[in-house]
Amino acid sequence: MEATKKIRVLQTIRQGKIGGGESHVLDLVRYLDKSLFEPVVLSFTDGPMITSLSQMGVPAHVIHTERAFDIGVWKKVKQFLKEQRMDIVHVHGTRANTNVLWAARSLGLPVIYTIHGWSFHDSLPTWNRKARILAEKFITQRTRLNITVSDSNHQTGVKEFGRFKSTVVKNGVNLDKFNSNGTYPDIKAAYGIPAHHLVIGYIVRITEQKDPLGMLRAYAKVCANFPDVTLLMIGEGDLKTEAVNLAKELGITDRVVFDNFRQDVPAVLHAVDIYCLPSLWEGFPIGVLEAMAMSRAVVASDVDGTREAVEHEVTGLLVPPKNETALANALERLIQDQSLRTQLQENAGKCVKANFDVRDMTHKIETVYQQVLAPL
The missing domain is CATH 3.40.50.2000 (Glycogen Phosphorylase B;)
Structure with missing residues (x-):
């Protein structure tokens, strides 16, 4: 036959x-x-x-x-x-x-x-x-x-x-790879981030679409109020140099870790407490799905495809795009409210497993x- x-x-x-x-x-x-x-x-x-x-x-x-x-x-x-x-x-x-x-x-x-x-x-x-x-x-x-x-x-x-x-x-999202119950190396220690610090992750292309400069300006507001927080910016793109220079101008260089793209994204996400994606537009953001699969709390801009991936106040927080004050407020809210952070993390993990x-x-x-x- x-x-x-x-x-x-x-x-x-x-x-x-x-x-x-x-x-x-x-x-x-x-x-x-x-x-x-x-x-x-x-x-x-x-x-x-x-x-x-x-x-x-x-x-x-x-x-x-x-x-x-x-x-x-x-x-x-x-x-x-x-x-x-x-x-x-x-x-x-x-x-x-x-x-x-x-x-x-x-x-x-x-x-x-x-x-x-x-x-x-x-x-x-x-x-x-x-x-x-x-x-x-x-x-x-x-x-x-x-x-x-x-x-x-x-x-x-x-x-x-x-x-x-x-x-x-x-x-x-690949749930075999992005497994919140997996065992991962200590990325925080590898980057020299203090163990007690809460980590905000920005793991995307550093381009206009992803608004890295707005991310840094919003984070600078957070830094003024919360000393035990570190921003981990993983990615490359045409705004990378400008982003590094802006961190210096804002006086937050010691509170930001820059690195190029890595292949071990699940390990990086495991080290993150809050995943942030302040995009100006999106199709349907895979990075958000990966963070949710790893049971991370998500703060993202309320744009086209993202609002279909994240349910506001249920699986994450949505903020208006290009609104640094709103972004900073959402981050500070999750930093302060561990109960809300945990709830969003649990809901996000369940949502991805059921739907994506x-x-x-x-x-x-x-x-x-x-x-x-x-x-x-």
Whole structure:
């Protein structure tokens, strides 16, 4: 009896550095049913994600570009798709889509586009925002199927494009990896943080979207009132140098620990008491889900996808974006109220286990793959 042919699925993403979208791809290929699907990954830059994929035994390839709509790589991508004999192309994020869509369509391959947060946002200059809206409208109308990671992102697509369809599949978290009952090394001691200090964690890309400068200014207000608190800022990005300099200007250098991204995020979260994400916009924040899975108290900005992950006063506290006073007040509230902190931690852990298991997310995406290939 002839074995059933596996469905070869290309997962493609803009970079090999590990952020939210890259974590999503790693978990997706890890938990895909390998009796049915054969995943391959294409990234447009090298990085730790490629190493992780190799360790998992998942074929990973790099065609280098750091630009969207880079016509110079389109023929290389087309040749790659031919050689790899793909059945489905699943693109993650705008940049990956713009550099794969032409090649895939020219070969008659179905393209699925997961939008991990829209590329247009209110902080952009008007002309830039309009250009990005037109670009997103163009590519979403030329895919076989779009996946949005939050109801909010779906509604934004409808509002901005008029004609927009998507399947909402919310992100999940790897509960085997992010296990609040696991045993972890003493990260506080490794960083020289006093054992009695309460730790606030900011573990994201240090870019405009994540408002690191607002985070530091809010934390400076906290420092003035609470001496036994340390801020742990883990990440890299174009505002990293500015953030380090701002900490010096605010006189809080001795109360902030900066470090680059680490692969042992669960261990870092285990050392954190309060996880803080003051983003200006989000798709559906995987970092928040990871913190909740580790039963950490969360303070986050009340923006699109985040408010679907965090229930205010139940699994975390939500504050208006770009409001440093509100952010500082929420942090101080949790520092002072251990009972509330504990309640939020317990509720967060239960919520993620019940609603955001990456296995459930993967199963929903597997169903999408089978629907796309089903005869009409």
